[in-house]
Amino acid sequence: MTVLPDGRVVIAGTGIAGATAAETLRKEGFTGSVVVVGDDPSLPYRRPMVSKELLSGAAAADKALLRPADFWSGRDIDLRAGTSVRAIDVAAARVECGDGTELPYDALILATGGRPRRLDALFADGHCLRHMHDVAPLRTALERGAAGGAASLVIVGGGLVGMEVAASARALGADVTVLEAGERILERVLPEPVSAAYERLHRDRGVAVHTGVRLAGADDAAGRTRVRVTDGREWIADAVVVAVGMTPNDESAERAGLAVADGIVVDEFCATSASGVYAAGDVARFPNRILGGTERVEHWNHAQAHGAAAARSVLGAATPYEEVPWCWTTQFGRTLQISGWPGAGAEVIVHGDPGDGDFLALCLTDDRLVGALGAGRPREVRAARSLIGDGPFVPRELLRRDDVDLVEMAATPERFGARPIAESHRNAVT
């Protein structure tokens, strides 16, 4: 689709996908109207800081802003923070906002992200961390708890957000307990040797980690929360954080008749099933052009690149989106970089010691590199990402060698005997 220079693009969501889409429209020379409608009252900010610097107090809220306030007005981007897109009328090409305003559009980009899954039946007062405004109530509860000694925090869910919250709360001096239903923490994102090292790191820093637990109930214990699990153990907490994943905000798209399947379904150009309507970021389910199938990715860099791709599609670019995802997590000052799809790997080759903050783990399936993780090895993770994207078969005996040079291999894969992948095998992993 090409929007005319005096057309209007409406963007729902002021997260990184929506903000980048708006910025990209201007960067690419679009001179028409750009309206970004977001239900978060804040200006666009760096969401990854919520569970790290903002919770631990290492940075103030203004440091998390993506851009200064005048950035948006200076580019004639009409940013309406604190208002939602309530309904979409695709036949009339118009959205209705929460404040009653109606906005006709020539193109609409849905970048509405997701919301935390809650366990309200158990923890009506449980905290979730997604927005900047979620930080203050949790800090207040921890400060109140600390008045009688160390505050006690129970975190339900040992995924990325849960474990980052654990590390930040330890920095605040809280007693932290993580209750994870799976057999290991970070199971969805990390292969076993790496998640085991992160579990040791947390235990060494005083976090009590319990895996394989089943919640039985929760009740009031003199103003605090008693959390019970099915084997009879219980913990008394000043605050409970529920970190059990997110649900995509795709309901208004579904009500408008767009194809939705755990996220808004888009093609490789971010186009939804409705003409002139695009979706990007955490909320979008898109084709995985490297491994096959479709996926939703919940990473900052993906949301940024996908938002930019949606904007370019709106302006008529015909470049399919085929970024290899990569993300990072920082816990106890240790940053881990993850690229590709480690979970798709049947075999893991580890160089170095995941326990000492300097290692590289390569995930393979059928002699094909599909994921890489590393700490202290940014160049190698970047090189692995390009090998994953190019999709060559890489001799695994070379990848096992201690002196493997991934940077060289990515630059000249043929010199290392990497065979280009046949088109017929390209999408054969998932």
Ligand SMILES: Cc1cc2nc3c(=O)[nH]c(=O)nc-3n(C[C@H](O)[C@H](O)[C@H](O)COP(=O)(O)OP(=O)(O)OC[C@H]3O[C@@H](n4cnc5c(N)ncnc54)[C@H](O)[C@@H]3O)c2cc1C
């Ligand atoms: C605590 C936390 C820490 C994280 N840390 C990392 C990290 O270290 N590394 C990493 O790679 N990723 C991290 N992530 C993931 C990353 O932040 C997300 O993938 C990314 O922010 C998604 O961006 P988005 O714009 O697609 O969606 P979102 O950031 O969810 O933004 C969508 C926005 O749209 C708004 N919205 C929803 N419905 C409507 C509507 N109807 N109308 C208007 N507005 C609406 C939402 O309120 C929200 O403001 C973290 C996520 C969280 C929650």
